[in-house]
Amino acid sequence: MSAGWFRRRFLPGGPLPAPRPPRPRSSPVPYRRPRFLRGSGSGPGTADAPRRPDVRPVRSPARGRALPWNAGYAEIINAEKSEFNEDQAACGQLCIRRCEFGAEEDQEWLTSCPEEFLTGHYWALFDGHGGPAAAILAANTLHSCLRRQLEAVVEGMVATQPPMHLSGHSICPSDPQFVEEKGIRAEDLVIGALESAFQECDEVIGRELEASGQVGGCTALVAVSLQGKLYVANAGDSRAILVRKDEVRPLSSEFTPETERQRIQQLAFVYPELLAGEFTRLEFPRRLKGDDLGQKVLFRDYHMRGWSYKCVEKSDLKYPLIHGQGRQARLLGTLAVSRGLGDHQLRVLDTNIQLKPFLLSVPQVTVLDVDQLELQEEDVVVMATDGLWDVLSNEQVARLVRSFLPGNREDPHRFSELAQMLIHSTQGKDDGLTEEGQVSYDDISVFVIPLHSQGQRSSGH
Amino acid sequence: MSAGWFRRRFLPGGPLPAPRPPRPRSSPVPYRRPRFLRGSGSGPGTADAPRRPDVRPVRSPARGRALPWNAGYAEIINAEKSEFNEDQAACGQLCIRRCEFGAEEDQEWLTSCPEEFLTGHYWALFDGHGGPAAAILAANTLHSCLRRQLEAVVEGMVATQPPMHLSGHSICPSDPQFVEEKGIRAEDLVIGALESAFQECDEVIGRELEASGQVGGCTALVAVSLQGKLYVANAGDSRAILVRKDEVRPLSSEFTPETERQRIQQLAFVYPELLAGEFTRLEFPRRLKGDDLGQKVLFRDYHMRGWSYKCVEKSDLKYPLIHGQGRQARLLGTLAVSRGLGDHQLRVLDTNIQLKPFLLSVPQVTVLDVDQLELQEEDVVVMATDGLWDVLSNEQVARLVRSFLPGNREDPHRFSELAQMLIHSTQGKDDGLTEEGQVSYDDISVFVIPLHSQGQRSSGH
Numbered sequence: 001m002s003a004g005w006f007r008r009r010f011l012p013g014g015p016l017p018a019p020r021p022p023r024p025r026s027s028p029v030p031y032r033r034p035r036f037l038r039g040s041g042s043g044p045g046t047a048d049a050p051r052r053p054d055v056r057p058v059r060s061p062a063r064g065r066a067l068p069w070n071a072g073y074a075e076i077i078n079a080e081k082s083e084f085n086e087d088q089a090a091c092g093q094l095c096i097r098r099c100e101f102g103a104e105e106d107q108e109w110l111t112s113c114p115e116e117f118l119t120g121h122y123w124a125l126f127d128g129h130g131g132p133a134a135a136i137l138a139a140n141t142l143h144s145c146l147r148r149q150l151e152a153v154v155e156g157m158v159a160t161q162p163p164m165h166l167s168g169h170s171i172c173p174s175d176p177q178f179v180e181e182k183g184i185r186a187e188d189l190v191i192g193a194l195e196s197a198f199q200e201c202d203e204v205i206g207r208e209l210e211a212s213g214q215v216g217g218c219t220a221l222v223a224v225s226l227q228g229k230l231y232v233a234n235a236g237d238s239r240a241i242l243v244r245k246d247e248v249r250p251l252s253s254e255f256t257p258e259t260e261r262q263r264i265q266q267l268a269f270v271y272p273e274l275l276a277g278e279f280t281r282l283e284f285p286r287r288l289k290g291d292d293l294g295q296k297v298l299f300r301d302y303h304m305r306g307w308s309y310k311c312v313e314k315s316d317l318k319y320p321l322i323h324g325q326g327r328q329a330r331l332l333g334t335l336a337v338s339r340g341l342g343d344h345q346l347r348v349l350d351t352n353i354q355l356k357p358f359l360l361s362v363p364q365v366t367v368l369d370v371d372q373l374e375l376q377e378e379d380v381v382v383m384a385t386d387g388l389w390d391v392l393s394n395e396q397v398a399r400l401v402r403s404f405l406p407g408n409r410e411d412p413h414r415f416s417e418l419a420q421m422l423i424h425s426t427q428g429k430d431d432g433l434t435e436e437g438q439v440s441y442d443d444i445s446v447f448v449i450p451l452h453s454q455g456q457r458s459s460g461h
Numbered sequence: 462m463s464a465g466w467f468r469r470r471f472l473p474g475g476p477l478p479a480p481r482p483p484r485p486r487s488s489p490v491p492y493r494r495p496r497f498l499r500g501s502g503s504g505p506g507t508a509d510a511p512r513r514p515d516v517r518p519v520r521s522p523a524r525g526r527a528l529p530w531n532a533g534y535a536e537i538i539n540a541e542k543s544e545f546n547e548d549q550a551a552c553g554q555l556c557i558r559r560c561e562f563g564a565e566e567d568q569e570w571l572t573s574c575p576e577e578f579l580t581g582h583y584w585a586l587f588d589g590h591g592g593p594a595a596a597i598l599a600a601n602t603l604h605s606c607l608r609r610q611l612e613a614v615v616e617g618m619v620a621t622q623p624p625m626h627l628s629g630h631s632i633c634p635s636d637p638q639f640v641e642e643k644g645i646r647a648e649d650l651v652i653g654a655l656e657s658a659f660q661e662c663d664e665v666i667g668r669e670l671e672a673s674g675q676v677g678g679c680t681a682l683v684a685v686s687l688q689g690k691l692y693v694a695n696a697g698d699s700r701a702i703l704v705r706k707d708e709v710r711p712l713s714s715e716f717t718p719e720t721e722r723q724r725i726q727q728l729a730f731v732y733p734e735l736l737a738g739e740f741t742r743l744e745f746p747r748r749l750k751g752d753d754l755g756q757k758v759l760f761r762d763y764h765m766r767g768w769s770y771k772c773v774e775k776s777d778l779k780y781p782l783i784h785g786q787g788r789q790a791r792l793l794g795t796l797a798v799s800r801g802l803g804d805h806q807l808r809v810l811d812t813n814i815q816l817k818p819f820l821l822s823v824p825q826v827t828v829l830d831v832d833q834l835e836l837q838e839e840d841v842v843v844m845a846t847d848g849l850w851d852v853l854s855n856e857q858v859a860r861l862v863r864s865f866l867p868g869n870r871e872d873p874h875r876f877s878e879l880a881q882m883l884i885h886s887t888q889g890k891d892d893g894l895t896e897e898g899q900v901s902y903d904d905i906s907v908f909v910i911p912l913h914s915q916g917q918r919s920s921g922h
Binding site: 156165168179184196286297303305307362 | 610613614617623625626627628639640642645650651652654656731746747750752753756757758765766767769786787823825826
């Protein structure tokens with residue numbers, strides 16, 4: 001990982017904290033009212049903030065020239081579920097080298113971005129569990145993996161159509177036609193690079209955690225703006241939405257034991273040994289008891305979207321592979337998410353049953369063609385960890401965005417303040433925004449990314 | 462299977478034809494202009510029709526009283542790809558017994574539908590390959606399987622909320638709450654019954670084909686109207702759409718080697734022995750050759766939606782698990798669909814490699830809440846095999862529906878004529894309806910199901 005790739009890293013990337021025992025994500029913890037400090041908006045580590053400020057404004061540094069894309073504004077709140085913040089974030093400019101310079105990996109080649117670079121922007125949120133170690137590693141690593149993966153295919157990305165052969169000659173005269181027929185476009189290489197970067201980062205985290213004797217995992221939500229498009233890659237239960245004047249569009253979907261039930265049950269069907277005889281892969285409305293034996297009860301298996309009835313046998317009384325409902329649903333009684341990074345060592349309590357084969361590091365990538373949108377000044381992308389979405393719906397967030405931005409057009413800090421305000425509205429102020437004044441007790445991170453800019457193309461190619 | 466369940470079966474269900482060697486679906490066959498006879502609209506086996514009429518109007522028999530739902534009108538054309546029509550259809554009233562009568566399976570209990578029955582309607586299209594045997598078996602069997610599966614859960618279907626325990630007492634006082642929290646509704650039992658019925662029918666077909674030394678498979682598209690909802694279950698590449706005045710809504714999606722690439726590649730990743738060292742599971746823009754060795758070429762694997770480059774190794778030169786593009790895409794070089802019934806014996810030519818583990822019998826079920834639609838008289842569902850959709854888009858079919866129906870309101874046969882007209886428009890008349898006057902050389906079957914009726918609820922409970 002070459003230093004300096006990021007113009008700025010906003011969140012602690014220093015020495016990792018000492019090893020801590022894993023704790024399942026969202027497991028019940030004694031409630032402590034989160035400390036909430038209004039960010040001054042003047043940048044990270046504000047004067048009135050404590051050593052580890054609970055609210056940490058994250059802002060792209062002013063660089064003298066206008067960035068083609070505003071770099072986004074974030075707020076993070078530590079609900080003090082753990083000593084260190086389990087939410088981590090990163091953002092910055094993404095510079096992809098377009099030609100080989102040799103092995104000068106460590107040169108400070110980022111000072112300026114000449115024509116040889118394809119530039120974009122990167123935002124990422126990582127929601128850790130079992131300690132902050134994986135989230136910190138991901139915040140320090142994933143952008144490097146992504147840059148490497150993009151540089152490996154950049155030649156194809158900047159071509160009108162990705163060539164069948166990279167750095168080589170077409171062997172079959174109709175190769176371009178085959179590529180055309182498959183509909184392979186430059187954006188598919190970015191999607192592939194994001195998918196590979198998540199996998200590579202997961203491997204790095206696995207090695208680093210093992211080497212340092214640490215544990216933990218994290219979700220990952222990444223947005224990348226490149227060549228006029230916004231790519232959103234998600235592995236976990238964070239969420240990104242597009243908010244415009246007349247539109248709210250989800251840019252990601254959540255991966256939880258409930259949303260991925262069929263994939264998880266099927267894996268257990270294919271490899272029953274993964275359950276070590278301790279769990280049943282079948283889903284029932286509740287955990288079955290001895291009294292249910294012999295009765296016909298509602299159930300479903302991996303190939304079913306619908307429900308049916310089955311006669312309860314003894315093996316059905318085992319603990320369910322996926323148990324609980326909604327926010328309480330757990331994979332193997334342990335984990336509330338089904339995709340993410342890390343957790344290589346995570347096992348079901350007091351057993352040797354591993355979570356990892358069920359837990360995937362593969363993200364789902366969606367593409368927003370920003371150049372095709374007729375952007376308005378108030379069009380934004382809101383990215384946030386689950387703490388926000390537990391309390392606010394997409395529509396509620398959109399309402400807050402629309403009520404806040406137009407009245408604050410002159411305020412240069414309005415996007416940052418909007419991010420603060422979104423977090424603020426989850427902290428139990430009964431302002432009628434959340435249903436029944438719901439309160440979030442979770443760490444929360446929010447990015448607000450304004451899409452409007454003078455020149456919409458963010459790439460320098 | 463109790464006789465008489467169907468009020469009428471419209472398509473030949475007699476002795477199955479003699480065993481014929483399997484032929485891969487949509488494999489190139491010498492083109493013969495399909496015989497096309499205008500149906501007289503007077504019912505099956507019209508006077509002027511040949512022994513096996515190529516166009517076979519299928520119509521629900523008049524029964525003295527108005528059916529709550531019109532039963533739909535179908536046209537089928539045999540493109541003479543095979544001696545017997547590989548397209549088969551079935552439709553009729555569905556009577557689900559609500560209480561146990563004992564073992565009187567064979568009594569003619571269908572003469573009237575008293576209160577003890579839940580009634581609905583059933584339409585099904587089966588597009589056979591490797592001969593018509595599987596399609597004929599499916600047309601003769603699937604409705605019986607479905608009836609049986611529905612009768613097994615009917616007690617739950619007619620309850621306000623399906624009970625946790627069928628035919629038993631609630632064991633835990635909060636059982637209804639668990640069911641409620643899972644959001645389990647009566648329609649989930651119908652979905653589950655459809656899923657189970659497809660599986661059961663697939664097993665029956667496997668046994669019957671083996672016993673009679675026959676081979677073949679078929680796609681299956683089923684629509685069921687029950688309790689004010691329309692259920693569409695699909696396994697294969699047939700399609701159903703809803704056409705209304707201002708709306709065209711797909712009610713199914715196709716299952717082909719292309720649409721199911723990731724599932725199929727993943728199965729090969731999990732069980733590499735299924736490929737017997739003869740195929741590569743990776744996707745490339747074309748089949749690789751010796752000249753590609755050592756080059757970096759575009760590829761993707763099971764976990765990728767995007768594309769990347771890889772250095773070509775010798776094993777990449779094997780025949781691809783999924784090869785070809787669009788209509789030409791084939792699973793293991795053999796089959797153009799990835800879901801369907803039958804094909805238990807189907808192997809890759811001259812090998813022992815089976816198609817079946819990659820080929821699923823599980824349907825995808827979608828639900829249309831007909832009672833919630835403000836139905837107009839011209840609202841219809843169009844179900845058809847791929848021969849129609851190869852030539853006409855959803856929008857083109859919708860345009861034909863909208864241009865035909867309003868001007869023919871007085872014609873009692875208009876839905877039948879519309880089905881005829883849809884097929885007619887695929888037969889090379891350059892009427893500007895299809896792009897560049899495209900022609901279908903495939904068997905085609907079409908159901909047109911009018912949704913409008915006086916009383917929308919089709920169930921008699």
